[in-house]
Amino acid sequence: MGRYTVNFKCHSTGHCCKDVICLPTPWDVVRIVREVGAKPEDFIEFVTPETLWDVEASDPTWLDVRGERYMMALRRIEKGCFFLQEKTHYCEIYESRPLLCRLYPFKLHESRDGQLNGFSLHADVGCPKNRDGVYDTQPLYDMYLVDKGHHDDYDSLVEVFNQRDYPGKKPEDFLDMFLPQAV
Numbered sequence: 001m002g003r004y005t006v007n008f009k010c011h012s013t014g015h016c017c018k019d020v021i022c023l024p025t026p027w028d029v030v031r032i033v034r035e036v037g038a039k040p041e042d043f044i045e046f047v048t049p050e051t052l053w054d055v056e057a058s059d060p061t062w063l064d065v066r067g068e069r070y071m072m073a074l075r076r077i078e079k080g081c082f083f084l085q086e087k088t089h090y091c092e093i094y095e096s097r098p099l100l101c102r103l104y105p106f107k108l109h110e111s112r113d114g115q116l117n118g119f120s121l122h123a124d125v126g127c128p129k130n131r132d133g134v135y136d137t138q139p140l141y142d143m144y145l146v147d148k149g150h151h152d153d154y155d156s157l158v159e160v161f162n163q164r165d166y167p168g169k170k171p172e173d174f175l176d177m178f179l180p181q182a183v
């Protein structure tokens, strides 16, 4: 673990964009729509517990649609993430990509009173975790805190959505809770 710096360099293997499902926040979706002009119906899908088997049922971002659970995700197609460039393994929306993508594969370590202790690399066997680069931990922590705030907003939106019940309710309706106002 590094307190002030953490050694890592992405070698664009594409693993995290091919084999991992990216779960954006509404803030990420709004940014992508605004900056890239992508249509949410193209790049967003709502996935079920069968696909997200490793996400706990208690996760506050599960959408409840008449007793069935769904979670907002970046659409995956044969090549992997909708935004992955197949030949180069580069992200087509790199400057606008979700914060989760920017924070991967860094793992935060905090003290009991919530102070930054440093970052290490997730024990994900899919990432080669090359150490031939260096990141300052403070900007990573600042980004983590922004993402944490976005998740608080996300949780609140989902709570309101889940309290609603009406004929024809579908997971895609969740997008209407933040896109018309924000875009």
Ligand code: SF4
Residues within 6 Å of the ligand: 016, 017, 022, 074, 081, 082, 083, 084, 085, 090, 091, 092, 093, 094, 097, 098, 101
């Ligand atoms: S948005 Fe970009 S960085 Fe994130 S998973 Fe998709 S291709 Fe990878």
Ligand code: SF4
Residues within 6 Å of the ligand: 009, 010, 011, 012, 013, 014, 015, 016, 017, 104, 105, 126, 127, 128, 129
């Ligand atoms: S798995 Fe690791 S090396 Fe490969 S693209 Fe993702 S962050 Fe980069």
